[in-house]
Amino acid sequence: MLKGKVAVVSGSAQGLGKAFTHILLENGAQVAMLDVNHVMGQELQVQLNHQYGSDRTQFFKADVSSDQQFTDVFQEIISKFGHINIFCNNAGIADEKNWEKTVSINLSGVVRGTYLALDHMKKENGGNGCVIINVASLAGLGPFPSAPVYTATKHGVVGFTRAISMASQVSGYGVRINALCPSFVRTTLIDSFKQEDKTGQFYNLVSLTQSLIDKFTLIEVEQVAKAFLHLIKDESVNGAALVVKSEGAAYVTFPKEVETTPISL
Ligand SMILES: NC(=O)C1=CN([C@@H]2O[C@H](COP(=O)(O)OP(=O)(O)OC[C@H]3O[C@@H](n4cnc5c(N)ncnc54)[C@H](O)[C@@H]3O)[C@@H](O)[C@H]2O)C=CC1
Numbered sequence: 001m002l003k004g005k006v007a008v009v010s011g012s013a014q015g016l017g018k019a020f021t022h023i024l025l026e027n028g029a030q031v032a033m034l035d036v037n038h039v040m041g042q043e044l045q046v047q048l049n050h051q052y053g054s055d056r057t058q059f060f061k062a063d064v065s066s067d068q069q070f071t072d073v074f075q076e077i078i079s080k081f082g083h084i085n086i087f088c089n090n091a092g093i094a095d096e097k098n099w100e101k102t103v104s105i106n107l108s109g110v111v112r113g114t115y116l117a118l119d120h121m122k123k124e125n126g127g128n129g130c131v132i133i134n135v136a137s138l139a140g141l142g143p144f145p146s147a148p149v150y151t152a153t154k155h156g157v158v159g160f161t162r163a164i165s166m167a168s169q170v171s172g173y174g175v176r177i178n179a180l181c182p183s184f185v186r187t188t189l190i191d192s193f194k195q196e197d198k199t200g201q202f203y204n205l206v207s208l209t210q211s212l213i214d215k216f217t218l219i220e221v222e223q224v225a226k227a228f229l230h231l232i233k234d235e236s237v238n239g240a241a242l243v244v245k246s247e248g249a250a251y252v253t254f255p256k257e258v259e260t261t262p263i264s265l
């Protein structure tokens with residue numbers, strides 16, 4: 001069903017990005033994999049070439065926190081594949097100690113990728129049938145106490161996605177932009193919460209994080225990939241946030257007006 005479509009997935013050398021790459025390939029798309037980890041990325045490309053054929057994927061090394069690298073690689077991808085229909089901003093880290101790096105990758109990287117993709121999709125593809133998926137988190141909808149900056153970046157991704165999707169609709173770009181909000185997923189990212197060099201001043205909250213993981217239970221990348229595919233196919237949604245938990249996937253109902261409690265001044 002995605003034959004003839006070209007997808008780009010950032011952070012695709014492992015974890016969720018790798019699972020998204022697999023499901024895109026299984027459904028007929030070509031995939032440009034983008035990651036800062038070129039060793040893992042190239043190894044994966046060799047494996048995918050065997051599994052799906054050599055013309056289906058290509059790995060590109062780039063750091064999404066670098067304007068120059070992201071822009072250069074985007075142009076390389078267009079040169080190789082001619083066009084892009086699906087763009088997934090997935091690359092992310094959980095580093096409260098180096099929190100500015102977390103903002104640069106998780107939020108600025110998503111804004112950068114969305115603007116590059118929008119610019120191409122609205123001009124080159126005539127604004128038809130294109131979709132951007134921004135990977136946020138359940139921590140984009142509620143507080144994750146041991147990772148306040150991570151929480152802020154993911155709330156930022158949800159807010160940015162809701163606003164830019166309306167801008168796209170009002171401007172007639174023909175590009176849908178949605179957010180994916182998984183709960184805890186079994187990937188290497190989860191290891192960050194036990195590493196003091198990643199949690200920094202919140203290392204004392206390790207047991208609170210563990211209790212949240214136990215409450216939500218770890219989900220598998222394949223389950224999130226199915227929700228990702230659903231967001232690509234569901235042409236009725238724009239500006240949506242799709243939550244993925246162990247019990248299933250569900251769209252968030254955002255209130256038209258926020259609930260408030262008046263105070264007297
Ligand atoms: N694992 C989880 O529990 C959840 C993860 N997420 C989000 O899903 C996304 C993917 O995370 P996972 O697959 O779990 O992590 P992961 O650590 O398994 O994979 C992340 C990939 O992103 C790449 N990456 C990191 N920084 C990069 C950069 N500056 N430029 C390009 N690539 C970069 C890494 O090399 C790695 O291949 C992230 O945005 C994360 O916040 C959301 C909810 C839950």
Ligand SMILES: CCCCCC(=O)/C=C/C=C\C/C=C\C/C=C\CCCC(=O)O
Pocket residue numbers: 094136137138139141142143144145147182183184185189190191192193212216
């Ligand atoms: C270091 C760990 C990496 C974190 C990966 C991640 O993004 C996982 C987040 C999962 C849950 C976030 C925790 C709390 C969110 C709080 C409330 C959300 C709303 C509650 C609900 O709808 O059930």
